[in-house]
Amino acid sequence: MADVRRIKVITLDDRTLEFQLHSKLLTKDLLDLVASHYMLKEKGYFGLSFRDNNSNLIWFDPERKVTDYSIPKKPETVTLYFGVRCYIESITHLQDSGTIELFYLQAKVSIYKGDIEVDSETAFELAAYILQEAHGDFTTDIKAQTQLKKLPVLPTKALQEHPSLSYCEKRVLFYYRRLEGLSRGQAIVW
Template structure:
């Protein structure tokens, strides 16, 4: 994602002099394709202004589905708050790295209007598969990887598929699924990258963990839980140990109003 765009006038000093070096952040953003770009922003600007410049760099129109996250001084990742100045959010001056990722997953990816948006969603699914956060059965995993192959290298060619799967890891247990992946890939002949991305999202949206990104929290009894905000409401994950096995219980709240208290 190397397209460049001139910074809007908003981010220049109010007078004709350049801003002082100590009043400017050099903010590194890692995009979903693993490319990086450094943005120089004055510390006083709001998070939404920085986010707008990042989206402008990508020429992204449907920006409402995305966000920037960074490592808070407490060690966990948090979202950039759009209505707060950068200076009030960034405490770790030695680590000014942000990750541009999908923040909101629509229940039907078909409502995404732009090809670029669907491509970015496909990259997010690819990333979540690779790091194990999007869990699914072997059949679904192999089908998803086959669509990624179609988008990246085109129609099935035995030797090319083998080389690609040997050199790139899409899922943790990939070696066990080579035959299943290539069998699916054969069926996608003639699909364009955009069509393959669309099919990938159609499969992904039916998975139980689609669009779920748990965040550590604790309940009123100080029990460790995970919270996730999805298109259907708030999910609460609770892990209990029973007979040396982890049991995961999920509660869904789609009509309640929550007040979440915490400290950083």
């Protein structure tokens, strides 16, 4: 009987997709399954990765079997990550809105985690765009602050560089007020 393990793929929108990992499964076939979840047309920009025992991110070669890699044997369920593997100079080169949204999600996560470093003011402005994308136009300070607290958008570095969380929130709200009338799609691509 073939070696079969459970596999879960964490997507850019924090969903978990579960599959059976058969010993002969090619990475490109698994990637096709994940891409079909998004009805993704421009698959070439994306890939699957895992974290090794030293927490290094290891990208899979689409032409190799998933089991060719030294994936940690414990726990029983293998965790993989779906993400942008190949970046482009400008999102204007992308043709599908779904691909653009996935690039946006990758950038949002990468900035929050500190994988992409930006200065504090840029982080505050980007957080305002995320609020606009997620909640639409600014209404009140209290509502916007509540929404901001629920979204993981401000990188730790930006929070550490300033005297208080309140100061950081005020900077985000300053930018958020200026985005009135911007559609969700515009907030994603700006």
